[in-house]
Amino acid sequence: MHVSLFIPCFVDQLTPQVGLAVATVLERLGHTVEFRSAQTCCGQPSFNAGYWDEARGVASRAVEVFAGAEAVVGPSGSCVAMMKVFYPQLLAGTPHETAALDLAARTFEFGEFLVNQLGVTDVGARFPHRVSYHDGCHGLRELRIRDEPRKLLAAVRDLELVECDEPESCCGFGGLFSVKFPMVSTAMAEVKAGSLARTDCDYIVSSDPSCQLQLDGWLSKNGKRPRTIHLAEVLAGEVA
Amino acid sequence: MSSPATTAAAEHPRPGVAKKQFLHDAAEHVRDTGHRDFVRRALGGYYLSRDTQKARFRDWEQARDAASLAKWSAVNRLDELLPEFVANFESGGGRVHWARDAAEARAIILGLLAEADAKAVIKSKCMTSEEIHLNAALEEAGYGVVESDLGEFIQQLRGEPPYHFVFPCMHVRRDEISDLFGKHLGTEPTDSPEELTMIARRHLRRLYVEADVGITGANFLVAETGQISITENEGNARLTVALPRIHIAIAGIEKLVARLDDLAVLLPMLAAAGSGQPMTCYNTLYGGPRQAGECDGPEAMHLVLLDNGRTALLADAEQRDALQCIRCGACLNVCPIFKNVGGFTYGTTYQGPIGSVITPHLRGLAEWNHLSGASSLCGACTDACPVRIDIHHHLLHNRRNAARTAPSRLERLGQRAFAFVARRPWLFAAGGWLFRKTLPLAKTLRPPPLSAWLATRDLPAAPRQSFRSAWRRRSR
Amino acid sequence: MNSRPQEANEAAGQAILARVREALRLPAPPPHIRSQTPTAGPAAHPGLAILPAEASRPWLPDGGDSPAESLGIFTENLATLRAECVRVADMNAAAAWLAGQARQRGWQRVAFHDDPLIASVVEVLPCDRYRVDSPGESCDKTMLEACDAGVSGCECLIAQTGSILVSSNQGGRGLSILPHVHVVLARVDQIVPMLSDALAVVRQQHQGRLPSMLSFITGPSRTGDIERILVLGAHGPKELLVILVG
Numbered sequence: 001m002h003v004s005l006f007i008p009c010f011v012d013q014l015t016p017q018v019g020l021a022v023a024t025v026l027e028r029l030g031h032t033v034e035f036r037s038a039q040t041c042c043g044q045p046s047f048n049a050g051y052w053d054e055a056r057g058v059a060s061r062a063v064e065v066f067a068g069a070e071a072v073v074g075p076s077g078s079c080v081a082m083m084k085v086f087y088p089q090l091l092a093g094t095p096h097e098t099a100a101l102d103l104a105a106r107t108f109e110f111g112e113f114l115v116n117q118l119g120v121t122d123v124g125a126r127f128p129h130r131v132s133y134h135d136g137c138h139g140l141r142e143l144r145i146r147d148e149p150r151k152l153l154a155a156v157r158d159l160e161l162v163e164c165d166e167p168e169s170c171c172g173f174g175g176l177f178s179v180k181f182p183m184v185s186t187a188m189a190e191v192k193a194g195s196l197a198r199t200d201c202d203y204i205v206s207s208d209p210s211c212q213l214q215l216d217g218w219l220s221k222n223g224k225r226p227r228t229i230h231l232a233e234v235l236a237g238e239v240a
Numbered sequence: 241m242s243s244p245a246t247t248a249a250a251e252h253p254r255p256g257v258a259k260k261q262f263l264h265d266a267a268e269h270v271r272d273t274g275h276r277d278f279v280r281r282a283l284g285g286y287y288l289s290r291d292t293q294k295a296r297f298r299d300w301e302q303a304r305d306a307a308s309l310a311k312w313s314a315v316n317r318l319d320e321l322l323p324e325f326v327a328n329f330e331s332g333g334g335r336v337h338w339a340r341d342a343a344e345a346r347a348i349i350l351g352l353l354a355e356a357d358a359k360a361v362i363k364s365k366c367m368t369s370e371e372i373h374l375n376a377a378l379e380e381a382g383y384g385v386v387e388s389d390l391g392e393f394i395q396q397l398r399g400e401p402p403y404h405f406v407f408p409c410m411h412v413r414r415d416e417i418s419d420l421f422g423k424h425l426g427t428e429p430t431d432s433p434e435e436l437t438m439i440a441r442r443h444l445r446r447l448y449v450e451a452d453v454g455i456t457g458a459n460f461l462v463a464e465t466g467q468i469s470i471t472e473n474e475g476n477a478r479l480t481v482a483l484p485r486i487h488i489a490i491a492g493i494e495k496l497v498a499r500l501d502d503l504a505v506l507l508p509m510l511a512a513a514g515s516g517q518p519m520t521c522y523n524t525l526y527g528g529p530r531q532a533g534e535c536d537g538p539e540a541m542h543l544v545l546l547d548n549g550r551t552a553l554l555a556d557a558e559q560r561d562a563l564q565c566i567r568c569g570a571c572l573n574v575c576p577i578f579k580n581v582g583g584f585t586y587g588t589t590y591q592g593p594i595g596s597v598i599t600p601h602l603r604g605l606a607e608w609n610h611l612s613g614a615s616s617l618c619g620a621c622t623d624a625c626p627v628r629i630d631i632h633h634h635l636l637h638n639r640r641n642a643a644r645t646a647p648s649r650l651e652r653l654g655q656r657a658f659a660f661v662a663r664r665p666w667l668f669a670a671g672g673w674l675f676r677k678t679l680p681l682a683k684t685l686r687p688p689p690l691s692a693w694l695a696t697r698d699l700p701a702a703p704r705q706s707f708r709s710a711w712r713r714r715s716r
Numbered sequence: 717m718n719s720r721p722q723e724a725n726e727a728a729g730q731a732i733l734a735r736v737r738e739a740l741r742l743p744a745p746p747p748h749i750r751s752q753t754p755t756a757g758p759a760a761h762p763g764l765a766i767l768p769a770e771a772s773r774p775w776l777p778d779g780g781d782s783p784a785e786s787l788g789i790f791t792e793n794l795a796t797l798r799a800e801c802v803r804v805a806d807m808n809a810a811a812a813w814l815a816g817q818a819r820q821r822g823w824q825r826v827a828f829h830d831d832p833l834i835a836s837v838v839e840v841l842p843c844d845r846y847r848v849d850s851p852g853e854s855c856d857k858t859m860l861e862a863c864d865a866g867v868s869g870c871e872c873l874i875a876q877t878g879s880i881l882v883s884s885n886q887g888g889r890g891l892s893i894l895p896h897v898h899v900v901l902a903r904v905d906q907i908v909p910m911l912s913d914a915l916a917v918v919r920q921q922h923q924g925r926l927p928s929m930l931s932f933i934t935g936p937s938r939t940g941d942i943e944r945i946l947v948l949g950a951h952g953p954k955e956l957l958v959i960l961v962g
């Protein structure tokens with residue numbers, strides 16, 4: 001399959017290794033990967049803030065950028081949910097409506113793509129650590145992804161997966177929410193990161209770089225371990 | 241911690257006041273980690289019993305569909321069902337009183353009390369009465385009013401509104417209740433919830449017998465039979481409707497269901513989602529006052545049907561499903577915002593996610609949109625809702641409506657600039673480069689909103705190159 | 717101040733109904749449901765799908781497929797609800813059991829309502845009796861409050877939820893809620909599987925006019941208002957005793 005990478009803006013600027021890991025895993029599985037450099041942001045910051053007219057401009061551009069792609073795969077449940085769930089609503093009644101629906105059908109979150117589209121659970125990786133998985137809320141509730149990343153992790157050699165006691169709790173990031181209501185956002189980080197830390201894991205695995213920013217930010221500020229790592233990085237690591 | 245005022249004045253504050261108050265109270269509440277833990281612990285038992293009850297359903301998700309459809313079709317047929325209900329209810333001997341707003345509802349009830357020459361009023365839990373600030377009005381008019389639901393009774397003694405619309409005093413510790421009873425009822429201190437409950441039981445028993453008017457809410461209005469349905473655990477509503485000579489019920493017009501059989505789905509769903517029970521202890525249908533041949537019951541039954549902004553919500557087709565709410569409280573119980581900021585911080589009659597959705601419709605978007613902003617949009621509420629209200633997406637819709645009707649100039653400017661940049665890849669890449677290069681400096685200067693982040697969270701160092709340049713290099 | 721004149725009330729009603737009609741001119745988006753089960757719409761709103769009432773039956777908690785199964789589910793539910801349930805062979809045995817309870821608990825007076833079966837059981841109790849529904853008289857609430865127990869029949873029993881459906885026909889509104897103990901006397905064949913069956917029973921039973929009160933009682937009165945800790949006997953009966961005859 002020929003996969004077009006959908007790299008969220010802050011993966012582009014802050015965690016480029018995650019995007020590279022996605023490409024590595026897909027190529028290892030024998031697929032070809034492209035990156036359409038005309039892509040920018042999915043428009044979620046404007047959309048979530050209520051500025052739908054502004055978001056619409058950004059979204060219709062993204063729809064055009066990915067026109068004709070066989071599959072669009074992104075390493076963020078949140079940004080993929082934006083394309084898959086919200087673009088069709090946002091662009092309904094515009095000239096981009098059909099294209100948005102078409103794109104939604106071809107866009108996938110990374111882990112979900114491996115398991116449900118490619119039928120792969122074992123990518124041959126080894127990661128000799130105890131990890132806990134953090135469900136990003138958009139992945140969990142907008143895209144209904146829960147078992148897929150766990151299946152992938154279960155197949156990784158020497159990896160021990162433990163669940164925390166707040167598996168469905170939000171980390172509190174929420175985009176602009178994190179700076180508009182910083183105390184609430186931080187309290188939520190404390191609850192979720194605290195729960196994950198109590199599992200005594202070496203790494204928190206996540207499929208959402210935005211959640212990682214929040215969890216790592218809080219853990220680091222409070223001098224606590226562990227740190228997060230993206231699912232793609234775990235899968236792209238050492239080959240067993 | 242300040243609790244929201246119990247008067248109507250607090251509903252329409254000056255611009256920005258409600259939001260400032262929210263930010264202030266939230267910050268204060270978040271600092272009180274002991275209290276946050278207490279609330280979290282109190283909810284622990286709820287999660288367990290809710291899961292047990294959900295598991296007893298042979299198909300919980302399908303049952304949610306059924307409950308949702310029952311309410312959805314009722315809300316969308318209110319034009320037909322309201323007259324049907326009223327005709328059936330009045331043929332059972334009750335009287336309907338229409339109230340367009342809170343003031344009209346208060347006036348109606350005061351009129352009924354005067355007509356009945358009432359002295360003492362006993363109430364069972366009723367959120368619509370909180371919504372119309374009834375107690376303050378009754379007390380001002382010189383009536384003695386007693387809340388009979390244990391939680392509401394405690395809140396009344398504390399001079400506070402409910403903290404949670406199903407668990408009114410879940411934030412209060414037993415030692416505080418013991419002190420409160422000692423102060424107001426002169427009882428000995430005790431740390432037994434059982435003994436505290438018995439103190440209230442003994443105290444209230446006499447008052448049921450003495451009251452001439454009982455005021456209740458209603459959970460459902462059944463169009464087909466003209467009955468109102470009241471759900472409760474303690475039996476206080478049963479007593480309130482059995483002993484006084486007048487019964488006044490207050491209900492929003494959205495409480496309708498078409499058929500009696502709809503309750504066969506809705507009652508177990510309400511109990512499972514709301515409190516983790518197979519059924520709430522007492523689910524009672526009242527079709528009117530005492531009938532000929534019955535040995536007790538009130539001589540008159542009145543029902544105040546309240547609009548108070550509900551038709552405005554009804555007119556918003558996109559969010560109309562919010563009127564399906566059966567006030568089970570499940571969305572509050574799973575909400576990380578509620579659990580961290582507490583019930584009073586909202587400053588609303590209806591707290592939590594559903595309150596954040598409907599309050600802007602009931603009290604004005606410009607003043608109450610900040611509640612929609614105070615959410616990470618995690619969606620836990622929507623998953624918990626037994627009638628499938630699209631709660632967290634409606635928060636987005638409120639944000640959008642507010643940006644349209646009352647945008648903040650600065651924010652709109654920022655959003656426009658962002659959209660301008662995001663539509664131009666070269667500019668976007670340049671902006672990203674600038675961001676990475678200036679990040680170390682920004683971390684020192686801490687301009688807002690970065691300051692809000694950095695106060696409690698670190699930011700990683702920016703990588704040397706962006707993904708797009710790394711990719712270019714990799715492909716070469 | 718006096719109650720509002722009828723014209724003002726009608727005007728308010730008309731105004732609200734006008735707002736409702738105006739609001740509903742805009743059709744709602746489809747319901748957020750997952751299944752595709754809705755069927756025919758009502759006359760006034762042909763586009764509006766409505767789920768037939770019986771469609772939800774297989775999704776709700778089970779009430780049993782046979783009388784024996786339903787009986788099992790009912791008694792199991794009662795135990796979980798912390799209600800007491802005894803099964804006796806006939807009315808004599810019921811009377812003997814209840815008399816034993818009355819002696820053991822030292823009951824002074826027991827309230828009951830007019831029903832041939834109940835009267836026969838209450839007659840042999842070793843204590844005073846108060847009939848709440850003497851012809852032409854109202855129930856004396858002070859008297860009722862002072863009773864140790866209220867003995868009533870019921871419309872039916874519901875296996876699915878462990879509920880007892882009583883109506884104002886069984887001793888009015890106070891008998892099942894005011895005394896500290898509520899005793900329900902019922903025949904085993906009064907158990908129905910589901911709530912919807914119970915509603916069918918009362919409709920059948922009271923064709924034309926339903927009693928002014930119908931109450932599903934599910935366990936003894938309870939509260940969790942103090943630290944979400946369960947306490948029985950908040951305002952209503954602390955104890956619920958169910959005597960199943962047959």
Ligand code: SF4
Binds near residue numbers: 571572625
């Ligand atoms: S919105 Fe849903 S979950 Fe929240 S109180 Fe209403 S019915 Fe319950």
